Amino acid sequence: MDKNSPSLETHVASIRMKNPVMTASGTFGYGNEYADFIDLNQLGATVVKGITNVPWPGNPMQRIAETPSGMLNAIGLQNVGVDNFIEKKLPYLRNFEIPVIVNICGERLEEYEEVTEKLDGTHGVAAIELNISCPNLHCGGMSFGVDSKLTHQLVNAVREKTALPLLVKLSPNVTDITVIASAAADAGADGLSVINTLLGMAIDIKTRRPMLENVTGGLSGPAIKPIALRMVWQIYNTVKIPIIGMGGIMTRDDAIEFFIAGASAVAVGTANFVNPRAPLDIIDGIREYLEQNGITSIGALVGSLQT
């Protein structure tokens, strides 16, 4: 690599990444789906679809709907379960050098603990992302992430079960995100993923039925970027653990905004549905931006907002 070209290397807690761009949970499957478009080794890291203790069937259809500059989803965490994940999905991911972060979810605290125990020490798992913000579960999921006490309890419990780097994925559906962020940090989180989807809804005026069978779903995409940026910035000014910023990142410029606001890394989500090469385009773009602006490392950009 040319000596004067800026360094994209980043650390999130003890997770070392060759660049600060990862794929967001639930938007990149288990890595193999995009093989025709993306060499996984070029990513900073990948976060797999949310995993639960036992396989989940997911919600009935319709599960998604388009909204202005965004989309709603109510997938309901359809997933093969942690055992099948370790047995059938993880081996493929082991072929690559990038950190594999496993997003986990559950309805009860014990489920989170069980999944964590199974993943802890499993070869090929670089970190755990605790999803306390899934808006599509009727119990569990988001209900943890909107209560600072429950957040502290859950993070604490999971922390005890593993030495792996522990990321906590926060819900934006709260009055004060910094309170939840602090609770997670105090309970031993190594980093924060900000943000998950906002709870939204859409209606088919022809049938007068909800666009989603689940009625409400999680809003993602460019529409939520201003809210995500604001939360990253609020948290950056409150807690000291690293932030993985996400929410509507489609282009290089979007990603740069998140770094300036205080994110140490970013995750690309819905953009993968629109542009299968989005993460790579963004990585190239970040390098270009750093060069153009004479910034030698991504670290120098993080939290550099002039107010």
Place this chain on the structure above:
Amino acid sequence: MDKNSPSLETHVASIRMKNPVMTASGTFGYGNEYADFIDLNQLGATVVKGITNVPWPGNPMQRIAETPSGMLNAIGLQNVGVDNFIEKKLPYLRNFEIPVIVNICGERLEEYEEVTEKLDGTHGVAAIELNISCPNLHCGGMSFGVDSKLTHQLVNAVREKTALPLLVKLSPNVTDITVIASAAADAGADGLSVINTLLGMAIDIKTRRPMLENVTGGLSGPAIKPIALRMVWQIYNTVKIPIIGMGGIMTRDDAIEFFIAGASAVAVGTANFVNPRAPLDIIDGIREYLEQNGITSIGALVGSLQT
């Protein structure tokens, strides 16, 4: 009016409107600005820009920024103050037959009371909309709207000062909007305006400065529609007082979604900036929709979501 054509007449509390479409506070000035495009008498009602006890200069520029399918604003409630409003702005509005709803704001509870006292019994004021959700004040404003106790206190205090219909405008920047809605209803609100803007932020990556001098601002426009709809629906299923739905309504179809979700009336905001005839286009569209679907009155549409 042709006998078979559906009735658009609506009541929000004791506010009688010939149609269910009003203009949202801060997006339609004091009514005269749009005279070249809109005959005020064709509107269901108009809500004027937020008024405070004394004139406010507002925030320094930049005050607005565009975001995907949305915009941020941090105007800081620049307004002429309640006395000038009554003296200079209200007389013009008295020339029309539509209800004039006055949006009021303040930093302290006492200010809300004072403004209310001045408006109470003033000829030409049909109702008061209590803005407890302005995201651009450093004290007051939103801080009331994100705390159910403060909301109850404030609504209660203002309720004592006036017999006018009292609408409370809720902030979406909360964990559970139904808690705030219930508090407002319990304290004597006659109706709820849902929603105000979401707190957001945008960054200029060339200068690495915030797009808004105030750093954060209120997000409005189509981007927030799914969130607004969800909150209207949640509130409709919780409290029994009428709801004025708003948030990203650009077209007839958007408005219809809000009625189906449970809004008795809708307010058109940011759309006024894009299409100066938006409120009238939407009124015509609603009549058309009712006709096409054989619905005889707007009331029959309200809350008709099939789940």
Place this chain on the structure above:
Amino acid sequence: MQPYISDQPKKFDLVTKILANEQVAQDHYLLRCVCPEIAEGALPGQFVHVLISFESAMLLRRPFTIYSVEGDQITILYQLIGAGTEVLSHLSCGDLLHVMGPLGNSFRIPPNLDPAIVVGGGAGIASLMLHAAALRKLGVRTLGLVGSVNAARLLTVVDLEGIDVETHISTDDGSVGHHGFVTEVLTQILEQPQVHELHNPAIYACGPHGMLRAVAKISRTYRVPTQLAMENRMGCAMGVCLGCVCKIRTPDGGFEYQRVCTEGPVFDSEDIVW
């Protein structure tokens, strides 16, 4: 034989100039563009995922079946449904389009098939044309049942007859052919196996949800193996968002949600849980 993991040709995301985008029937347009890599791998029943513009407030791509492949060109035949197809119909020759594909599995041809019965409702016929052409190339006798709202919307009958498909038309208003649903025509044909020489028939159908459901019922009654091309709302079309799923029977008597974009769009009729 499910889940339908077809050995997928490689996927490409191409930026291409529109060569033609013409109205071919009321509310229906035929769009042609150069997509060499996609044209090369495309199998009958596969689709492309089309991005109209990055500036648009319409975030997601739109899926359309590959209607025909000619050399390095492909065409799609689309119906005006909402805002996306509306915008698409306004694009003109020379405008850019992002086309991702080929995607999904494809129709399968059982041994000694005779005849193939392709049943298309509305734009559904678009998803069957490439398959019908392949069948004819293999010398398989093919009946084409085309249903439409009215004559003005009748599609591709010419194209079908051009490849010697014995077409049966039906319109809701009776303006052409059978006055009624295409499924009624299907029943009539299955009622007279001799007349129509149904030695070893199979049904391939695509169209509105209600019609597919009716076809499934009929095919169960007459015990004719049937493949349905499903059209669900899609996000990624890459198999990761799990937004496009269809309820599919599992051997254990239960069900699972399978991805129309990956295990589908073509499913065996009897596997679908309605």
Place this chain on the structure above:
Amino acid sequence: MQPYISDQPKKFDLVTKILANEQVAQDHYLLRCVCPEIAEGALPGQFVHVLISFESAMLLRRPFTIYSVEGDQITILYQLIGAGTEVLSHLSCGDLLHVMGPLGNSFRIPPNLDPAIVVGGGAGIASLMLHAAALRKLGVRTLGLVGSVNAARLLTVVDLEGIDVETHISTDDGSVGHHGFVTEVLTQILEQPQVHELHNPAIYACGPHGMLRAVAKISRTYRVPTQLAMENRMGCAMGVCLGCVCKIRTPDGGFEYQRVCTEGPVFDSEDIVW
């Protein structure tokens, strides 16, 4: 004389077909369309608020000064800045545009003005052309100071000379005319009132924020009455969102935020608080 409540001509929001949209210099385009009602009322310095498309994720309109009025047609001269002007530049003859206007106040002409000095930086000159034309029609001697990054971006010099405006060019790279800022040329001219016969001069300027600030300083030093056309980010352009404000001195020695879209875009230089 402030706030500048100009007696506003009636406003219209027209849907019009683009007649022409051509590049006239590097990164600069001239767009022409038929807007009879707007053309009729337009005053020098007024602007239109342009909606590119309702489908776009770019929600807001874009403001552009009316560059010229010819019969029932108007033109705007715009520079490529970001996504909006980018999209605008891709529109072609026949495409639809929503044009709202005429908006804002206009330049004022003091009695016995001689000469008028119009100072334009970059696309700023676009906001002065209609005014310069009006001045020349009134027989007012007019100097035109045009600043640009380089020769390739030089604008409207031809147009200015076409109406006998004595033009002074400056470029940042010295490729044409004075090597440096347009404000330096302004100073040179004001330094030699005899040479340039500055009997009763007034300055009209438009351009980047930094340049306007420099012009304000210079005009204070040389005590020349100056009007500046401000270009702030805009929401409604109707005077209701209060997003476009500019900090203006009040008689009581304080200040207030006035609306560039309504009290402006033209303000007296000495009234502006920088």
